[in-house]
Amino acid sequence: MATALKNLSEYNSDNLIPIDGKRFGLVVAEWNKAITDTLCKGAYETLVKHGAKPENIERITVPGSFELTLGAQFLAQSSDIDAVICLGVVIKGETKHDDYICHAVAQGITQVGLKFNKPIIFGLVTTNDEQQAWDRAGGKHGNKGVEAAAAAIQMLGVQLID
Template identity: 40%
Template sequence: MTTFTDQKNAITHLDGALYDNANLRIGIAVGRFNGFLVESLVEGALDALLRHGVQGKNITIVRVPGAFELPLTAKRLATSGKFDAIVVLGAIIRGATPHFDIVASESAKGLSKVALDHDIPVINGILTTENIEQTIERAGTKAGNKGFEAAMTAIEMASVLKAI
């Protein structure tokens, strides 16, 4: 965390840190649907957490059927009091029916509600893509790994909320 006071204007600045994370406790909720793609997100998230000092013993992964089940899972992780942040990973790929819109919208709303109701960072790493190619791009190829990015956001948000 970076904290400094601008003496001239008496402004305090708080930034989240990406280091000193040995005691950070992270819950990872994973939707198994489209699992062949989602597992790349999990690998990316674990890579980010471990590279930034989070101890493996402080990481818990919970797998559930799909994205629609992730908000309830995140809520249970949040209410346990065992975690400083929750990373949620999944993949919703548009199909020929409106199911995509319903699942994407409701899962995002549910995750936001958990974060606000339980005062804990809940990082939405659920990919919502038009096709498998876009999902592959976001799960570790040319668009990076969104699981890695979600984990980095979790670290930073846990740090900044502790500082506040």
């Protein structure tokens, strides 16, 4: 669904499992730091709101969005981490660089999740300009970090269904 039709901070909490014993990893890109820190704050606050203990949330910082994949793998390989949330911002520039970064990150995050059989959440904001990124980091379209944290909790619930 297009972001214009949905607030990223709205989600159905009816199907969220208890997470007081779960451990989460947050991988946050430094590039566009003010925006990624806002995304991270949204994710962190959502996890705590739903019962995650602050000491069970580990944050690592990577240089840019391209490095989210390896950062996710570093956290995912730990048996102590139940889910990893990747947060970054890619803003379109004058070249196709953004296309290559976004594609690589999407593929990489998918591969890490499959390799470690745990939720690795794609919290990458991809926009045409900086204002659109802010609109998705707590602005008029909500906060993608909130959405990513809710997705991580939901995916942990899907794992328990087996």
